[in-house]
Amino acid sequence: MATRLVQIAMNARDDTAVGRFWAEVLGWGIDSEEPGVTNVEPLGLPYPDPSAVFIDVLSVPEPKTVKNRVHVDLATTSAAHQAELVARLRALGAAPADVGQQDVPWTVMADPEGNEFCVLEPREIYRDTGPMAAVVVDCADPRAMARFWGEAMDWTPHEVTERRAVLRSAKGVGPYLEFIRTPDTKTVKNRVHLDLRPYPGDDQAAEAARLRALGATDVDLGQGDVPWTVLADPEGNEFCLLTPR
Structure with a gap:
C-alpha cells in the first residue's frame, strides 16, 4: 500500500479570484466541482498525474493571520525569465512579501490574499519540474519529516x-516536496495543506x-461527514487522505 501527493488545498476568502490568479501564474485552467471550490489544473493532463501537483482553492470565512507554513516555489529558466515573471505576477495582483529573507537570489511574493510564494532564480534541479518547482513546508525537524512522509507516500528522498x-x-517527474527547518512554531490551522490519494x-x-501507525493523528476541523480523512503529521500539519483513484 502507498499514497501519493496529488494536490495542495489552499484556503481563500474568494476561491474564484485566488483560483484565477494561480491559473494565470501557472498557465493552467480552472474548473469548479461545487460552489466554494475552484480547481486549478494543467490543461490536457488527466487527474491525478505524477507530473503535476494540482491546486484546490477552498472558500473559508476566516482571514489569513500568520505566515503560511506551506508555500509554492516557482521555477525559472534564466535571470531574464525570473525578472519577467516577477513583473507579470505584479500585474496579476501579487505583491512583494517580507518574511525575513534578507538578501537572497529568489523573490518572495504574496498572492492577492497574502499567501506567500517564491519566484526562484534558475536552478538546474528544477529544470524539468514544470512551472511549479516545489511545495515547501516549514518544520522543526526535516529528518523526522522525511522519515514520516517517505513512509507515508511512495515518493523518493533526494536529500536529507x-x-x-x-x-x-x-x-x-513533477515538483519536489521540501521540508525546511525554521525557528517558528505552528500556532493555527494551516491555510495551505497537502492532499494524498491512495492508488485505485x-x-x-x-x-x-x-498512516496513524507511522505517527499521524486524527484532526477534527469541523469537516463533518465527508469521504476523506483529515489527519495531521507528527508536527501537526493537517493533511487529507482522499478516496482511492
Whole structure:
C-alpha cells in the first residue's frame, strides 16, 4: 500500500479570484466541482498525474493571520525569465512579501490574499519540474519529516540533512516536496495543506490506519461527514487522505 501527493488545498476568502490568479501564474485552467471550490489544473493532463501537483482553492470565512507554513516555489529558466515573471505576477495582483529573507537570489511574493510564494532564480534541479518547482513546508525537524512522509507516500528522498529534506515522486517527474527547518512554531490551522490519494484498488481505511501507525493523528476541523480523512503529521500539519483513484 502507498499514497501519493496529488494536490495542495489552499484556503481563500474568494476561491474564484485566488483560483484565477494561480491559473494565470501557472498557465493552467480552472474548473469548479461545487460552489466554494475552484480547481486549478494543467490543461490536457488527466487527474491525478505524477507530473503535476494540482491546486484546490477552498472558500473559508476566516482571514489569513500568520505566515503560511506551506508555500509554492516557482521555477525559472534564466535571470531574464525570473525578472519577467516577477513583473507579470505584479500585474496579476501579487505583491512583494517580507518574511525575513534578507538578501537572497529568489523573490518572495504574496498572492492577492497574502499567501506567500517564491519566484526562484534558475536552478538546474528544477529544470524539468514544470512551472511549479516545489511545495515547501516549514518544520522543526526535516529528518523526522522525511522519515514520516517517505513512509507515508511512495515518493523518493533526494536529500536529507539537518536543514532540509527533499522528496520527489518515484516516477522522477513533477515538483519536489521540501521540508525546511525554521525557528517558528505552528500556532493555527494551516491555510495551505497537502492532499494524498491512495492508488485505485487500495483501501482508504487501511491506509489511514497505516498512516496513524507511522505517527499521524486524527484532526477534527469541523469537516463533518465527508469521504476523506483529515489527519495531521507528527508536527501537526493537517493533511487529507482522499478516496482511492
